[in-house]
Amino acid sequence: MSTAIRPEQIGHPEYLEHGGPLGGPDMHRETLVTGGKKWADVNQDVSCHTERKPTKLWWGAFLVAFATAQLFFFGLAAEVFVGVGVTGINHPVGWGVFIINFVFWIGIGHAGTLISAILFLFKQNWRTAINRSAEAMTVFAVMTALVFPLMHTGRPWYAAYWLLPLPNGRGPLWVNFNSPLLWDVFAVSTYGTISIVFWYVGLVPDLATLRDRAIHPIRKKIYGLLSLGWVGKNRGWRHYETAYLMLAGLATPLVLSVHTIVSFDFAVSVIPGWHTTIFPPYFVAGAIFSGFGMVLTLTIIMRKVFELEDYITVNHLESMAKVVLLTSFVVGTAYITEFVIAYYSGVEGERFHFANRLFGPYWWASLIMYGCNMVVPQLLWFKSIRRSIPILFIITIFVNLGMWFERYVIVVTSLQRDFLPSSWGMYNFQFADWALTIGSAGFFMCLFLIFCRVLPTICMFEVKAFMDPDKSAREAE
Amino acid sequence: MSDDKSKNKNGQSEASDAEEVATAERSRIADVFGDKSTDSKVVDSAKETAKDAADSVVETTKDIASGAAGVAGAALGVFGKAKDLAVDAKDSAVDLAGDVKDSAVDAKDSAVELAADAKDTAVDMADDAKDAAVHVKDGAVAAVASVAGGTKNAVANVADGAKDVADGAKEAVADVASGAKDAVANAADGAKEAVANVADGAKDAVANVAGGAKDVADGAIDAVGNVADGAKDAVANVAGGATDFVGRIKEGIPAAIGAILGVSSQQIPTDADGEVKGIAAFFNHPDHLMYAAEQANAANFEIYDAYSPFPIHGMDDAMGLERSWLPWVTFGAGATGFCTAFGLQFGIMGFDWPMVFGGRPFIAWPSFVPILFELTVLFAGVTTAIVMLIAAGCFRKPFIIDKDITNDQFVLWISAEDKSFEVDDVIAFMKKLNPHTIRAIREGQK
Structure with a gap:
């Protein structure tokens, strides 16, 4: 090719202008793993980052994340020793920062399960490069999310009795199985458990790889224990593959159920703006939208820092960008439907609520929400933008921000002005709210950075199974 | 990847798959097994047959030409004949090589250079023959790998298709049959080429003998080179064609590998x-x-x-x-x-x-x-x-x-x-x- 490579040609080794059936370019995607890698290269490229001292860049990022995480612990400590009143929540906005962040982080986790389960069932082989980090993200996001409802109880050390059906000395007085909040307890704890199981099952063969590569006896011992004695024989693989399929089949309805049940927390109530049947699909799509935004943010950084550009290629990023665009569309449709139905229903409270969203005291939050979630992702219609990594990165930041504000708008605007004008009020973020919100991101990033250091960030055995060294060797010729 | 192969019913891409595997295996096998070939055997047989065929260059050429015509006629159905023809071509080529070499030696006994040249060419030919043997084995290994690729059904189809080409069976095996056809055509072409090369080489050699002892020596070198190339092509074509017949080869192959290579390097x-x-x-x-x-x-x-x-x-x-x-x-x-x-x-x-x-x-x-x-x-x-x-x-x-x-x-x-x-x-x-x-x-x- 004599002329300079244009952005849309990256990742397409065969590119013919005006060669397509409709006059557009005819292009063929490169293989999943580029750079003519062999099987042994996968091991080396992925494992080496766990086997050498962390880079300065990693230390820098970790220190920032760790410092931010201290804010989180400070916020939690203040809440435990002083009380939930240190945050801005009060009558009428009683849910505030805890539920906003809970819904946000649970939503973030959804992309990981979507990638590892649903895309597995759809045989989307490009998922193999990103499923490990996405699943790790899921596990850490759920861990972060779980802190919030526990702390929202005010006395988390009693929470086990309030949240789980444990026999107790009060009758026993059981939990209320009619309550969506209890469904949430089961949904989120099941989701967290299955996510960890799914993630760990995927890790076992790769931990065996790290064990076999380990030189230091202590390192060998640790990874030997973690890999549970995996040896890679076919009489093991055949059960393994079946189990993976079973887990994917279980996790697929699970991931749809979790945010459905989270949305029941709102939808089962009678508050205007919450009491809608569109909430379950709207929440699930929003969760996948925000989750893919976060996966993109993390993988764009990760592929650069850990030199994994040959495994997480521009084509992978473009595929994720397409999912973001699709789910943005679903979410946008839900936003518009809410307004239409509120108008069409004729219910004064509903109509007022949506007018309040746009023109009330929190109009700026709604503006950020609709702007970041509906307008900005429209840029992804353009192929050149989907394939431009810096622009994509900025868009994902907007998506993360927009989805946080979606939860803010849903929780706060509905509660602050409901049916009874005499009990209207405002909710203002206090220092503790900021500390918990920003600190939770630091806590999450801390966990993710540690994961990047000690575990393989790419599912090596799956990448090996789907890469084709013979073919890439042929193409190299 | 293996999935693709097991679903692959197309004989041609089967053959190309096999060739790819062969290419991949070739360098490794060369490393592993080294010079375990039958240099001296080939040289000896070349020398022996040379004496027998000294007088019959032209006749041999004619025979080979007619044999090639026969191959072309029978190319659609009979791969075995093509293979035999290729082998015949190779043998004749080897005969001719020895013949020309002998004429050269007879023409100028006193030329020490000539002797050395002739020896060199013999060694070259031996090397080429060794390469050809490696090719045969490569084809064999490729066949093994193809079989391993789960292509049992496809292989059966290839075998059936090859047998049914003459009858014009055109169902599921049509692609396979055409693949076999191509392979046969390749083998026939290879044979033709070999014959042409032999004829050219013989012509050159005779002319050179008539022209002078020095020229004869040069011609001998060319002729032997050509003959060796022709033989190599023929054998390579046979090897390539053989990959289509993996079903048939499957049984004999592991033994053949053992015989050709010896197993002492493992x-x-x-x-x-x-x-x-x-x-x-x-x-x-x-x-x-x-x-x-x-x-x-x-x-x-x-x-x-x-x-x-x-x-x-x-x-x-x-x-x-x-x-x-x-x-x-x-x-x-x-x-x-x-x-x-x-x-x-x-x-x-x-x-x-x-x-x-x-x-x-x-x-x-x-x-x-x-x-x-x-x-x-x-x-x-x-x-x-x-x-x-x-x-x-x-x-x-x-x-x-x-x-x-x-x-x-x-x-x-x-x-x-x-x-x-x-x-x-x-x-x-x-x-x-x-x-x-x-x-x-x-x-x-x-």
């Missing part, structure tokens, strides 16, 4: 103290391992296994394993979870402490659905994972045959616990599979 450590725990054959490609596992299954080994860095599709069939029983565990555990949630919610809400919430019935079953679902998934998922790990042999001290199994090595393992295990027999069996290494693993060996 390392089998014999010095060790402990009991032999089993024998491992190492391969570089999953398709090769799949073929090996198929053979182990066919040889009625029972306690054997295929170790690989990643799951290989089709390996269960190759090893004759049935579907995993794990889905039953998932179902059982899921049912248990469902019953647990059912008992928990109905028992508590309906019997242990019935309470009225919002004026609804004690047992408001739609409220119970989410938790019924969640506990079903929770029990099923966790149990499946744990049972799978146990079934896969985890939670005990691992027996690691080689560290590179989790990297890029594919190992066929036959355990000493197998009832038909005899060290020598198993090693002999494994040699036939053409692994790059065979290793006996002993007690306490690292």
Whole structure:
């Protein structure tokens, strides 16, 4: 090719202008793993980052994340020793920062399960490069999310009795199985458990790889224990593959159920703006939208820092960008439907609520929400933008921000002005709210950075199974 | 990848697949097996036949020409004839080479240079013949790898198709038949080329003999070179064509590999103290391992296994394993979870402490659905994972045959616990599979 490579040609080794059936370019995607890698290269490229001292860049990022995480612990400590009143929540906005962040982080986790389960069932082989980090993200996001409802109880050390059906000395007085909040307890704890199981099952063969590569006896011992004695024989693989399929089949309805049940927390109530049947699909799509935004943010950084550009290629990023665009569309449709139905229903409270969203005291939050979630992702219609990594990165930041504000708008605007004008009020973020919100991101990033250091960030055995060294060797010729 | 191959019914891409594998294997085999060829045999036979054919250059040429015409006529159906013709061409070429060389020697006895040149050319020819032998073996190895790729059905189709070409069978085997046709045509072309080369070489040589002793010597060098090339082409074509007939070759191939290459280059450590725990054959490609596992299954080994860095599709069939029983565990555990949630919610809400919430019935079953679902998934998922790990042999001290199994090595393992295990027999069996290494693993060996 004599002329300079244009952005849309990256990742397409065969590119013919005006060669397509409709006059557009005819292009063929490169293989999943580029750079003519062999099987042994996968091991080396992925494992080496766990086997050498962390880079300065990693230390820098970790220190920032760790410092931010201290804010989180400070916020939690203040809440435990002083009380939930240190945050801005009060009558009428009683849910505030805890539920906003809970819904946000649970939503973030959804992309990981979507990638590892649903895309597995759809045989989307490009998922193999990103499923490990996405699943790790899921596990850490759920861990972060779980802190919030526990702390929202005010006395988390009693929470086990309030949240789980444990026999107790009060009758026993059981939990209320009619309550969506209890469904949430089961949904989120099941989701967290299955996510960890799914993630760990995927890790076992790769931990065996790290064990076999380990030189230091202590390192060998640790990874030997973690890999549970995996040896890679076919009489093991055949059960393994079946189990993976079973887990994917279980996790697929699970991931749809979790945010459905989270949305029941709102939808089962009678508050205007919450009491809608569109909430379950709207929440699930929003969760996948925000989750893919976060996966993109993390993988764009990760592929650069850990030199994994040959495994997480521009084509992978473009595929994720397409999912973001699709789910943005679903979410946008839900936003518009809410307004239409509120108008069409004729219910004064509903109509007022949506007018309040746009023109009330929190109009700026709604503006950020609709702007970041509906307008900005429209840029992804353009192929050149989907394939431009810096622009994509900025868009994902907007998506993360927009989805946080979606939860803010849903929780706060509905509660602050409901049916009874005499009990209207405002909710203002206090220092503790900021500390918990920003600190939770630091806590999450801390966990993710540690994961990047000690575990393989790419599912090596799956990448090996789907890469084709013979073919890439042929193409190299 | 193996999936693609097993679904591949197209003879041509089959052949190209085989060639790719051959290309990939070629360099390794050259490294592993080195100069185990039959240089001296070829040289000797060249010399012997040369004497016999001294007077009959032109006749031979005519014969070969007519033979080539025959091949062209019969090309559509009879690959075997093409192959024979190619071999004939090669033999004749070799004859001619010896002939020309002898004429050269007779023409100028006193030229020491000539002798040296003739010797050099003979060595060249021997090298080429050796290359050709490697080609044959490459084709053979490629055939083995193709068979290993799970192409049993496709291979059967190739064989059937080749037989039915004459009858014009045009169903599922049409592509395969055309592939065979092409291969035959290639072989015929190769034969023609060889004949042409032989004729050219002979002409040059005769002219040079008439022209002068020095020229004769040069002509001899050219002729021998041409002849060697022709022979190489012919043999390479035969080898290429042979990949289409993997079905037929499959039986004879491992033995042929053994005969051509010898097996002494495979390392089998014999010095060790402990009991032999089993024998491992190492391969570089999953398709090769799949073929090996198929053979182990066919040889009625029972306690054997295929170790690989990643799951290989089709390996269960190759090893004759049935579907995993794990889905039953998932179902059982899921049912248990469902019953647990059912008992928990109905028992508590309906019997242990019935309470009225919002004026609804004690047992408001739609409220119970989410938790019924969640506990079903929770029990099923966790149990499946744990049972799978146990079934896969985890939670005990691992027996690691080689560290590179989790990297890029594919190992066929036959355990000493197998009832038909005899060290020598198993090693002999494994040699036939053409692994790059065979290793006996002993007690306490690292």
